[in-house]
Amino acid sequence: MSTTAFTTVISQARDLLRWRSPLRTELWAARLMAGLEQGEVEPFLRRLAEDGGTEARLTLAALAAVKGAGAETEAGAGAHAATGEGAAPGEPVDDALFARAADGVLETLPGWVRRMGRVTCEGAWYGPADPYGEQTLAALSFRYENGKEPHLLVVGIDQVNGGLAVDAVVEEVKFLDDLNLRAEEPGTVAGRVLDAFELGDRIMGALVADTLPAVRPIALSRARAVPDLVRPAPDDAVSRFQELPELPGAREAFGKLVEFVGDRPLWWSPARAAQFLTSWLPREAILSEAGIAAMPEVLRAWTRFLGGQPAVLRQIDADAPSLPALMADESLAGLGKRLAQKHPESM
Template sequence: MSTPAFTTAVTQARDLLRWRSPLRTELWASRLMGGLDPADARGLVRELVEAGTPEGRLTLAALAAVATPDAVDAQADAAPAGEPPLADLYAAHGAEARDALPGWVARMGQVECDGAWYGKADRHGLQALAALSFHYRSGKEPHLLVVAVDQVNGGLAVDALVEERKFLDDLSLEPSEPRAVAGRILDAVELTDRVMGAAVVDTFPGMRPFALARARSVPDPVRPAPEDTLSRFHDLPALPGAEEAFAKLVEFIGDRPLWWSPGRVSQLLTSWLPREAMLSPDAIAAMPDVVRAWSHFAGADPEVLRQVDADAPRLAALMADESLAGLGKRLARSRPRDEDEG
């Protein structure tokens, strides 16, 4: 008796054989794979092989096209004794199936990357977008993979979609190196996989295998991808202590420089600096102007600049309030006194 997964796959594959679209078929296979646990996937492969129908062969070939090892590993189980890993199972049966199908099937996964972009998804950079543009080697079905990376929660991949190139027209993404953008996508998906219960868009699991397959198709992805936003900032105020202040700002920003919101500004000036930072009087005095300069570089958002103006006047008093210092800062302050006493 056929399982529901097999019946559904065969019915949908029948339509896809008529569409003759490698892209549509890969996206379908990605959703199919994303909804299967390893045991069900192995059972489905067995049913498809035993059926030996064109629909079954197309399903196997399509699953093989998006079944990178990391796409399958996140489904998590070790292979049963005597059986190959699931990715190898997909690949072996997919290759056999492809030979018995029309020529367009062989184009699945055979893509070339012809552009890459990266930047803010929103004006405060709460999310970043990593985009890669592809076309099949036949020149047909150009498409754009876009992955949303949550900056607030540490750089998780939370959404992925496929669009036409004109999707970029309404965005402010910067052209980037494809190897770096592919690396960012792979890093973000890997991070999401490691976080149990990560909050992602409902459709992300079904897009995840396709996104990984496309990122993996870019030769030599750079991991971790270098972040050059901070190095492009050259408007440091000519004030005593400005370099020291900027070094502390860089420490706070970390590896997510696109995220610069009113809330993050307020966290820096009213909480993080008083709790964590030991700064000279010159650096404390220069910090508001350094933060303003960075805020202009980061987009000159009016809400952000108003937040700087609201919080900056309090900084000197907050830095002088020892009750706000965290444990690490207190210990650092105590060391010179201990050494003098010794």
């Protein structure tokens, strides 16, 4: 980091000392962290420690609050955590490095600084971000231990590409009023947030919002602060579905739908419904005549449960009549289905 950039950091920290806001300071630290190249982290922490001024010590404390305090080490950093060594160039930086750099500084700073990262989760919500659930939103509300600065973390999770985190914001709690989300257990929602970030870390070149890196550290810190985390955290839409039609074969048909939607049941668009009816079922599924006959009504009931989008219902109406013929066309069956048909006793 250049001398000019370091001077700017110190100046900003001086302003934050006047604001006396834990939330504002944590958000600033998250943005600061996002702007550091991997090889700049350790030299920057050393320079702050060498400076020793109140502003530098506040910066160390803030970085530790969003990256080091109680955080699990991220993938690839475990060896450095065990040895105490710094990360080699190109390797992830151990979160514990930030906690070590800030060791002892809290006692030298104003009392409000100690509240950074010390929050209570007051509620959690989850649901589709769009009519077809191609993205879902996970929301968690927090308040500091003194009851002040309530705030809301909202993470956008892309279902189409596997369920990875693609955006996040920290807003006032009233932001929730504009979101059509269902209340859920905080530990489950926080688990989904952590799962979504970890999945994104494993996907090379994942497309995410430009604003995500600046919120990521505080999003992870907040999610990890929620007690009774559920990992992995499944979506409970299937277990909540109670509108199965009273038709022969309906339960069999629903079982295949559950197999298809997997762990992303809220994603149900015209394209996904068409893929299920015209491609996946003929290729993968073995169904009785009753199951095939019941499938359209099962899909209509599922669609109504997820909001009854007219475009999805129209797609089902368009594709359902061809289902019996597609299921009877042996040339469409995949290898697994063909083997199962030849050796049903092995299934």
